[in-house]
Amino acid sequence: MLLFAANRVVxxxxxxxxxxxxxxxxxxxxxxxxxxxxxGDAATPDAIADLEARLGLDEPLWEQYSSWLGxxxxxxxxxxxxxxxxxxxxxxxxxxVTLELALLALVIALLxxxxxxxxxxxxxxxLVDRVSTFLASVGLALPAFVVAPVLVYFLSLKAxxxxxxxxxRIGDGLGDNLHHALLPAIGVAIPEIAxxxxxxxxxxxxxxxxxxxxxxxxxGMPSGYVLWRHALRPSSFSLVTLAGISFGxxxxxxxxxxxxxxxxxxxxxxxGSISARDVIMVQGAVAFIVVAYVVLxxxxxxxxxxxxxxxxxxxxx
Amino acid sequence: MTVVDPGVGSPLQPADDPGPRLPAVRAHRSWLxxxxxxxxxxxxxxxxxAPVLPLTDYGQVAGPPRGKPELSLDGLLGYDVLGRSMxxxxxxxxxxxxxxxxxxxxxAFVVGxxxxxxxxxxxxxxxxxxxxxxxxxxxxxxxxxxxxLASVLRPSIGxxxxxxxxxxxxxxxRLARANTMRWASREFVMAATNxxxxxxxxxxxxxxxxVLPSVAAYLPVVIAALIxxxxxxxxxxxxxxxxxxxxxxxxxxxxxxxxxxxNLVFVPAATILLTVLALNIVGDRLRVRFGERTR
Numbered sequence: 001m002l003l004f005a006a007n008r009v010v011x012x013x014x015x016x017x018x019x020x021x022x023x024x025x026x027x028x029x030x031x032x033x034x035x036x037x038x039x040g041d042a043a044t045p046d047a048i049a050d051l052e053a054r055l056g057l058d059e060p061l062w063e064q065y066s067s068w069l070g071x072x073x074x075x076x077x078x079x080x081x082x083x084x085x086x087x088x089x090x091x092x093x094x095x096x097v098t099l100e101l102a103l104l105a106l107v108i109a110l111l112x113x114x115x116x117x118x119x120x121x122x123x124x125x126x127l128v129d130r131v132s133t134f135l136a137s138v139g140l141a142l143p144a145f146v147v148a149p150v151l152v153y154f155l156s157l158k159a160x161x162x163x164x165x166x167x168x169r170i171g172d173g174l175g176d177n178l179h180h181a182l183l184p185a186i187g188v189a190i191p192e193i194a195x196x197x198x199x200x201x202x203x204x205x206x207x208x209x210x211x212x213x214x215x216x217x218x219x220g221m222p223s224g225y226v227l228w229r230h231a232l233r234p235s236s237f238s239l240v241t242l243a244g245i246s247f248g249x250x251x252x253x254x255x256x257x258x259x260x261x262x263x264x265x266x267x268x269x270x271x272g273s274i275s276a277r278d279v280i281m282v283q284g285a286v287a288f289i290v291v292a293y294v295v296l297x298x299x300x301x302x303x304x305x306x307x308x309x310x311x312x313x314x315x316x317x
Numbered sequence: 318m319t320v321v322d323p324g325v326g327s328p329l330q331p332a333d334d335p336g337p338r339l340p341a342v343r344a345h346r347s348w349l350x351x352x353x354x355x356x357x358x359x360x361x362x363x364x365x366x367a368p369v370l371p372l373t374d375y376g377q378v379a380g381p382p383r384g385k386p387e388l389s390l391d392g393l394l395g396y397d398v399l400g401r402s403m404x405x406x407x408x409x410x411x412x413x414x415x416x417x418x419x420x421x422x423x424x425a426f427v428v429g430x431x432x433x434x435x436x437x438x439x440x441x442x443x444x445x446x447x448x449x450x451x452x453x454x455x456x457x458x459x460x461x462x463x464x465x466l467a468s469v470l471r472p473s474i475g476x477x478x479x480x481x482x483x484x485x486x487x488x489x490x491r492l493a494r495a496n497t498m499r500w501a502s503r504e505f506v507m508a509a510t511n512x513x514x515x516x517x518x519x520x521x522x523x524x525x526x527x528v529l530p531s532v533a534a535y536l537p538v539v540i541a542a543l544i545x546x547x548x549x550x551x552x553x554x555x556x557x558x559x560x561x562x563x564x565x566x567x568x569x570x571x572x573x574x575x576x577x578x579x580n581l582v583f584v585p586a587a588t589i590l591l592t593v594l595a596l597n598i599v600g601d602r603l604r605v606r607f608g609e610r611t612r
Contacts, residue, residue, distance in 0.1 A: 011452075018453045026469055034469055134349075137601075141594035143545040145552040145565055146586045149572050157576045252461035256549055260572070270461070271553055274468045282468040286461055294456045 004305050012298040016291055020072070023287045024065045027055060027279060034279070054081070055279070077284035082276050087284030090269060097167060097265035101257065102250035104181055105188035106243060112189070113196035118227055120197070121204035132197065139194030144256035148187040152260065155183060165262045184257045192246055199242055203235040237307065244300035248293040252286075350602050353595035360592055364411040372405040375562050386580065395580045398570060403584050406562040410585065413563045414592075417474060418543040421481035422536055428482070429489025430525075430532050436490065437497025438520050448494070451487040459484055463546060467555040477556060481543050492535060496528040534607040537600030541593045548589055564589050 027034050035051040036043060049058075056064050071078070077087035120132035156164045162183040168176040207213065208231055216226045255267030262268070266285060273281035363370070382400040386393060394403035436447040457465070463480055470476040500506065501524055509523050550556030551565030559566075564585045571581025 014449070015453050015456050018449070019456045022453065023465065026465060137597055138590070138594060140597055141541070141590050143549060143589070143593070145549050145568055146589050149568060149575055149582045150586060153575050153579055153582070249458045252458035255460055255464065256552060259553060270464050271555075274464060274555060277468075279468055282465060286457075286465045289461050290457055293458055297456075 001305065005302050008298050008301050008305075012294050016294050017069075019290045019294070020069065020287050021065050023283055023290065024068045025061055027283070028057060028061050028064070072287065077287065078280045080273075080278055080281045082273075082278045082281075087281055088288075090281065091266065091285055091288050094264060094266045094269045096170070097263055098251060098254050098258070098267060100170070100177075100181055101185055101188060101254045101263070101265060102247055104185035105192060105250060105254075106247050108185055108189040109192035109196055109246075110243065113193045113200065114232075116193070116197045117200035117204060118232065120201050121208060121231075122223060122227055124205060124208075133201065136194040136197040136201075139190050139197075142190050142194075144187050144191070144254075145260070147190050148184070148257050148260040151183055151187055165260075167261075167263045180261075184254075184261045184263060187257045187260070188250060188254055192250075195246070196239060196242065200235060200239050203238055204231055207231045207235040237304070241300055241304055244303075245297060248296035251292055252289040349598055353598040356591055356595045357599065360411050360588075361415065363408045364415050367408045367412055370408065372408065373402050375401060375405045375409040376560060377401065394584045395578075397567070397581060398574065403567075403580070406567060407564070407584065407588055410562045410564045410567060410588075411592075413474070413557045413561055414544050414547055417477050417481060417547045417557070418540045421478045422485065422540040422543050424478070424482035425485035425539070426489050426533065426536060429486040429491075430493040430529065432486070433490040433493025433495075433532075434497050434520055434525060434528065437494040438501050438524060444494075447490065451490045454483070454487040455491075459546065460549060463550055464553075464555070467550065472555055472558045474557065474561075477547060477550070481546060484546065485539055485543065488539065489532060489535070492532045493528055496531050497524055500524050500527045530607040534603040535600070537596045537603060541596035541600065544589070544596070545593060 034055070034057060035048040039047055039051060052058050056067070059067075068078075075088055077091070079086055080090065083090075116132045116136070120129040123129060152164055156162045163180055166180055168180050170177045204227075208227075213226060213230060216230050217223070221230075251266065253267075254263075254265055255271055257263070258265045258267040259271055266289065270282055270285050273279075273285070378400040381396060382398060386395040394407065397403055397406060432447050432451075436444040454462075462484055466476075466480040466483070470480070506519065506523050509519055514523070547556050547563070548565030548568075551563040552569045554566075554569065556565060557563035567585035568582050568589075571578065571585070575582045
């Protein structure tokens with residue numbers, strides 16, 4: 001187990017090093033001069049040289065990265081080109097909104113997807129199964145930028161159930177906070193519901209063909225009980241993995257929803273910084289998300305190996 | 318198919334357990350697949366025939382601003398904020414979305430399959446390097462990677478295609494690598510090796526033809542994902558640049574007026590939903606048919 005965990009941690013570190021190198025290198029490998037792209041074609045040569053010096057683009061790539069990495073491990077991701085704000089401060093300030101959105105979306109997705117999959121797997125091929133599976137296909141085809149405006153139209157503007165936009169911090173009252181967070185979270189959750197339903201439905205199906213299920217049924221246990229107490233747990237391994245990976249992905253995947261509802265999260269920080277041509281802010285935020293994503297995935301990996309001995313033997317071999 | 322003795326029911330299956338009822342599912346799926354293929358054909362046809370269709374140009378004012386749908390060709394889906402024909406913009410949007418989705422999907426497919434084939438067949442250092450690079454690229458959440466690229470690139474169809482192919486290449490490389498490893502240890506490959514076949518022949522003629530169908534079966538689903546990705550970027554104003562219409566951009570344009578003119582958002586939203594849904598349904602069918610055949 002220790003060997004397996006060490007193996008994963010080393011791999012994660014290597015991936016983080018290379019990924020952050022790519023993030024830093026992005027400023028240099030963009031075709032043409034980045035400074036010209038940022039300042040526009042009308043920029044004077046002096047302004048271009050000045051910006052290049054500020055971005056460190058006049059140094060060789062390797063030195064750019066080593067100085068970036070040296071700063072980054074001490075928690076310095078640079079300062080914004082526009083607002084002069086410390087990048088890490090900005091990220092940490094925006095993080096709670098995105099974290100809450102991602103967590104809430106994950107909870108909603110699991111709460112909806114698990115019953116949907118259980119109902120579908122209970123009677124394969126039945127009407128319930130087909131409707132549930134079809135709904136999941138539709139959900140997969142509903143990206144946030146399609147579903148969020150539609151949700152706003154029906155639930156906020158027509159039914160008046162939720163605010164159209166805006167955010168209340170948890171500190172200012174949980175009720176208000178949830179009132180503002182729920183609709184965006186539903187928007188984020190819909191494609192996840194679909195993915196979870198599909199995965200669990202497939203896994204349940206193969207579990208239900210195992211002998212111990214037939215044995216339980218032969219002893220006359222009601223099918224709902226068999227499904228819930230016997231089949232769900234052994235079928236939910238990949239669901240747990242996927243949920244962990246989804247959570248990491250959602251940290252960078254709430255951009256659209258944050259834009260629709262004008263929420264002050266990480267995603268809107270990145271989108272706003274791109275429009276403001278604030279490459280340092282984008283670089284820092286992206287590096288932060290990538291590291292968080294890799295760390296989460298590694299934890300899920302190790303946790304999975306902890307639960308299922310077959311995985312760790314396979315991986316070390 | 319399981320052969321069941323007609324006289325005696327299986328003792329382990331209660332009467333109400335229908336068991337694996339595959340034929341029923343397939344019969345139900347077939348009309349869905351047919352409908353999906355029909356819709357995709359319609360979208361592709363509209364995009365290809367756009368220049369000769371008797372529609373007003375997508376940039377030209379064709380009716381009243383924000384006009385309701387009416388019974389004319391231009392006004393069938395209503396008019397946008399400036400009075401341009403929604404139908405014409407949807408058709409041009411189809412051109413952009415399909416072009417970007419299909420071209421970058423194909424580039425990723427070709428490059429990814431090649432890298433995956435190399436890694437899976439040669440193993441060793443080549444495999445380590447290629448797998449490490451794919452793992453690293455997959456360490457970027459998809460939208461974050463696209464945003465990072467968008468922050469340093471000028472938005473254009475060309476840069477979109479580059480970014481989106483880069484996004485999907487690791488996926489194809491992984492698929493191709495896994496499939497190659499399954500086939501590379503088979504007897505006929507060993508036989509060819511013993512008969513003195515060189516690497517190009519082994520990889521190109523023995524392994525590749527078996528790997529390609531399973532990998533290509535993922536193309537529709539990947540193209541659907543790419544259309545979604547392009548839509549997300551265009552929605553944020555970082556995708557297809559302004560005068561050219563795109564479905565994501567149309568949703569963004571109509572968003573502020575959704576309370577009074579919902580069709581400005583609903584028309585492009587429904588178009589994306591149907592197209593992505595159709596691609597997924599057709600793709601699922603192809604995956605069942607061709608995907609992972611060695612299992």
